[in-house]
Amino acid sequence: MNLSSTHISGLRSRRTRAAAVGVTICLGATLAACGSSDSGSSSSGSGKVGVSLILKTLSNPYFVSMEKDAKTQATKDKVSLTVAAGTSDGDTQTQITAIDNAVSRGDKGILITTNGDAVNTALKRAKQAGLFVIALDTAPNPANVADITYATDNEQAGKLDGQYAAAALNGKPAVIAMLDLFNNQVVSVDIDRDHGFLEGMGIDPGSKTENGKEAKSGKYTGGSGGTYKIACHQPTQGAIDGGRTAMENCLSANPDINVVYAINEPAGEGAYNALKAANKETSVAIYAIDGSCSGLKNVTSGKFAADAVQYPGKMAALGVSSIAKLARGGSKPSVTNGKSFYDTGTALVAAKALGGLTVQSPTQAASACWGS
């Protein structure tokens, strides 16, 4: 510190400073694009069909499960599978590169869980080049950017949680914390689940395209109905630490919270940690969405009141075999009746059934769970 003052630093040249400023500015831009994780082989000869599986990230067991089942299916169908993934949720640049690579490699189709609308232009290029584009997990926005989507009905998943929450309240006032995914990007899964939960509770989301537009208080009509208050909408990044910080801030703002909607299991896990630290874990019900094997254990142990499950491996495996069939002269896959996408299903897992709602026990659901 002594040496830091006037004596020496005056000698430093302006050029050093300019360089350092430049470095600071490019920090944000560079990080987003750094490090792509393309991998896999590209032997398109010998009757093999090339398929690219482009995931959001490989840091989430959900997508790891997709990768695993896609690989198994690829071996069965004699498909040459290339796996790529973004470096983080929201990393569209790496995905765009992977899409372009799929086109130049001459792949027959792309399976993608998009990180955001920024990949749309690249996907359109791929379609024009004759690739069949299947969106997994979430429909792109607009949906016709992909030829078809294989997904959980995310709105339905949220809805199942919301219906259960309303039934469990049994007329009591609801003070709800909404733990969303992001605050800075519009991702359809974020909107669909959030809105689905509110609809399940019997609360009008107030917007088709944005979170947090519902009336902040009023009456919910689900279950036997009652009054509600929205305590907060906070982003969690879908991670445990983010879920915890979000829940802590929500609880500070409103200690009476008794219902927590969590975009996914890690956010729910973080919320549980925060509630436990505040000695409130038994008086607050957490509703999560995912259906991983460890998530089901959290239902059994009572950490989560309920969990809406989905089947990522099924989405990926079906996607691989659809493209294999199509490339060998088969017909195009079609959407589920009455929906704009191919619904791979969802189910609500809870320890006990309530008010005529169909639920699976954690043991029943365990046969189809993913991750460890």
Add this chain to the structure above:
Amino acid sequence: MTTHVDSEAAPAPAEDFLNRPATPAQRIQSVLHRQPALSPAIVLVLAAIVFSLVNDRFYALQNLSLVAQQVAVIGSLAVGQTVIILTAGIDLSIGAVMVLASLLMSKLVADNGVPGVLALLAGAAVAIAAQAVNGLLVTKIKLPPFIVTLGTLSIFTAITLIYAKGQTVSLQPGNILMWSADTVSIGQLNLTTGVLLMIALYAVIGYALRYTAWGRHLYAVGDDIEAARLAGISVNRVLLSAYVVGGFAIAVGAWILVGRVGGGDPNSGLNANLQSITAVVIGGTSLFGGRGVVLGSLIGALIVQVFVNGLALAGIDPNYQVLTVGVLVIAAVSVDQWIRSVKA
């Protein structure tokens, strides 16, 4: 006799020079220049006052306890980041190393049945080793720290993902790794041992920077590397030591993270790289090296968290939290530039 008089008399003109009549702005500049943590401290106090007025829950000790807990992870990383930035370096990999260390600690206990103390030491060893790699690449191959840590950011992240296979690891309470989550009540404040760990880290590193030869050498190297070399300082050793000390701070951060997460999660702490740099910059440490104190970084981390918490309590759209942090960074660097202009 004359020499004695000379040495007595010598400082006088310099004193006069420093004490010559100055405008109020120059005086403020001069004070802020001598106390790099002062301007962020003023911002922190002002923010706290404003948020207390807006929402009566903000000032509740329970809420302030939470802010302290929320800041413990980034605060610890910011110590390491400060030491590295003081050498005119930067560490983009600091969060990635922390996630790797925290996962390793958790997995060794949960999957391999390694005793908690050994797992903790193994995690610390990996954090320090990873940072030594950064330091060696900077000193031996003479690569700019930005480039080195940009590369190792990807490398360490990938190693983490390969090692974790995307899975999270849960730990049972009672393990020493979970000790950092234990509650410590000081009056009405409910802190965690993690917060105390962070404060201890600040005390130790802060003391070393202020009162040891190592600390003075570190500032000298950051201020002007050539002058430091000419003054006989072993520049490479000082640079390497900055990264190793960074590794130690990361180990503390990883331990606290394990407590907050309740185990290891490859997705938790992903934003910590930039958050630690943000804390340091807002805390008044110059990105050009040689100027700043660790206490400032703690205040910088607290400022960010106080804004996030205060805006959340006020029910304001989370987008404004992000916007505010951006404004704070620009403002902090502008103040830094203004303070520097005083001595030109």
